[in-house]
């Protein structure tokens with residue numbers, strides 16, 4: 001296995017320079033992949049082919065659909081009624097909306113298993129709500145994308161299935177699902193605690209007191225809106241549609257409510273809705289496609305494999321080794337997408353982790369949270385991209401808004417790494 | 433530029449914008465319809481149309497690549513402003529031209545290599561619809577032309593962005609509406 | 617070098633969609649090791665397993681463009697490039713594994729390895745991928761009648777949907793990543809695959825009835841880029857073909873062991889393995905296969921000739 005140093009310098013260098021010179025991130029990724037492929041003598045169309053193939057995955061459909069559903073709910077009056085309802089129920093609690101955001105992610109992450117879908121769905125509804133309730137955009141995006149990471153831990157998660165396949169038949173998917181549940185819920189609780197603390201400290205808004213006589217009307221009117229998540233989650237759990245398909249159904253339901261029940265949507269308004277969704281999507285899809293081409297070049301240059309191989313020669317102390325594994329995964333996660341990293345890192349790092357006594361189940365969950373964190377760590381991260389596009393803020397601002405949330409996430413990560421019981425207890429009890 | 437010339441090119445550009453945006457919005461709506469039909473077919477009719485998932489998937493690269501072009505026109509592609517904003521004034525001016533220039537290069541790449549890719553995949557098919565695989569790659573040259581047009585215009589200091597998408601309904605006054613983006 | 621014939625050195629990637637410990641991947645690795653050994657490291661092939669370079673259809677294009685040198689893929693995506701390979705998707709065209717391999721080793725199928733050349737590939741060897749069997753959540757499939765009311769996830773492609781429909785069930789195409797949770801939630805009531813994939817995908821944890829009806833035998837194929845192959849010395853070409861042919865025995869041995877191991881694991885997990893008479897299933901699909909016969913007449917004749 002040979003790493004071409006000049007190729008690495010070119011790939012990372014062109015990207016970094018372009019980024020600094022204010023070239024859009026997606027274009028910087030695409031151009032650095034192009035310059036590297038030119039240098040390596042690989043046929044040029046491959047970069048485009050990889051961009052397109054990155055978009056040719058069915059679960060990715062959840063992104064356009066949930067973003068569209070959010071716009072429909074907004075224009076059709078669902079969002080406004082949901083705000084009124086939420087205000088009625090938790091408005092007097094400081095930071096209530098932000099905490100509602102975290103809890104919604106726990107439930108939705110549970111069914112979708114995808115942090116990006118979670119950000120698209122919860123974000124398109126909650127970020128506008130929070131902004132209008134007086135939260136700053138940075139914090140709104142930060143809390144949304146951090147809590148979306150629960151989705152990769154709470155079962156079912158398709159990333160966990162991918163890990164199980166990469167790890168080999170000795171690792172049971174059922175056991176992995178059980179193992180992810182406790183850390184996932186713990187992460188939710190940790191995020192809630194921090195959100196509440198931040199809300200007190202930064203004096204985030206309380207909703208105004210609502211006269212009690214308005215309550216029945218608000219509850220009644222909000223009911224159809226509340227049915228949206230009920231239909232999505234209920235439909236997936238009962239098997240009517242899959243998690244990805246639920247995003248299209250969310251659009252249909254929101255449309256029905258907006259056109260027929262609330263009658264706030266007009267055909268002309270609908271074109272505006274599509275158009276706003278498309279504007280958000282135009283940046284998101286390019287980013288995802290270009291990140292795919294960039295990741296392909298990383299794989300072609302054997303960078304992840306070389307780094308992981310280098311790691312294995314550093315130390316034999318279990319604590320040092322496990323910390324190094326975490327650092328390495330966080331670093332790789334910053335520049336590469338989750339799925340290819342699972343495939344590349346598992347066969348190399350799992351034996352290392354096992355050699356210092358870690359169970360493959362525990363390692364899998366540790367890997368999930370590390371790479372999940374990578375999804376919101378700049379410069380390359382699907383959740384970060386979608387979150388900042390929906391919140392209409394820059395990547396820097398989204399990152400700044402996310403910064404405080406790293407603390408609880410890193411605490412849970414350390415917990416997963418050094419307390420085997422956190423992951424292994426539930427699968428053991430369940431008899432796996 | 434002469435006013436008449438400007439009027440003609442303005443008309444052509446508006447037609448290009450409208451075609452692009454109508455295609456993108458129709459594609460987005462069609463995807464929702466197709467996937468909903470897939471659910472309806474399987475759950476209600478107990479007849480799962482194999483063409484449905486494939487069709488929805490074919491539309492995604494079209495949406496993505498048309499989005500690249502629309503994003504160039506609307507300056508929707510996110511960059512990192514942190515460092516560039518702290519550069520001296522002259523450097524900042526130079527940097528302003530860099531992005532459209534690089535988009536022009538990328539647009540040419542999309543046209544040339546995207547066309548190659550389309551030709552290469554003309555003879556293979558997609559399993560469910562039997563369409564040529566080339567339909568997945570054809571958005572590259574198509575969007576490439578648009579990226580070239582929009583970035584070249586920006587290099588000529590002509591802005592065609594309207595802060596929103598051009599839709600059939602926004603009529604002639606659409607050009608002036610630049611605040612439509614955050615009108616909620 | 618002393619081994620092999622030419623002097624050119626090569627560093628290749630072999631794209632493989634299966635995980636590292638899968639028998640087919642292990643055979644790729646055996647092939648790569650042999651090539652390295654017999655050329656004193658002059659031809660150095662790295663197996664990029666687990667779909668690192670993309671899914672099979674994606675990788676096929678990369679080989680065509682010359683970005684990736686070799687790949688191992690199912691003949692199913694190959695049929696989207698060369699129609700004739702679509703014959704393997706037809707149900708029950710082979711009586712059993714022996715029939716399949718008599719055909720694959722025969723002149724006609726060996727000629728098919730060269731038919732992919734026009735599309736930019738040279739086929740080096742066929743690999744075993746077992747028989748595809750149904751598995752269900754609620755009730756066992758013992759005859760085609762039991763498929764009624766079942767929503768079975770099949771491989772993408774209309775022919776697969778038609779096959780399940782001919783047997784009386786409903787065929788569903790769905791992203792592979794969504795199958796596990798869809799079995800759990802009841803979006804689908806079953807799926808189909810060979811024994812090793814049924815176990816390694818974890819689908820056996822939910823779908824506990826496994827019916828060995830062997831409706832399809834879709835072999836896999838090891839391929840190299842045609843441009844690259846043509847640029848090599850004759851000795852190297854010869855060696856490549858030779859080692860690839862030798863790797864077949866290794867692959868089939870590993871495959872059989874894996875199937876046995878999977879069945880043992882299924883029995884340990886309390887999976888009900890149902891061995892059925894395939895005739896009824898075959899009869900149900902006979903018309904469908906007959907209708908397709910005109911599309912594949914030559915290759916079907918060759919398949920019939922390979923019957924004992």
Ligand code: NA
Pocket residue numbers: 109110111112113114150151152153154155156157
């Ligand atoms: Na989940």
Ligand code: NA
Pocket residue numbers: 333334335336373374375376377378379380381382
């Ligand atoms: Na990242």
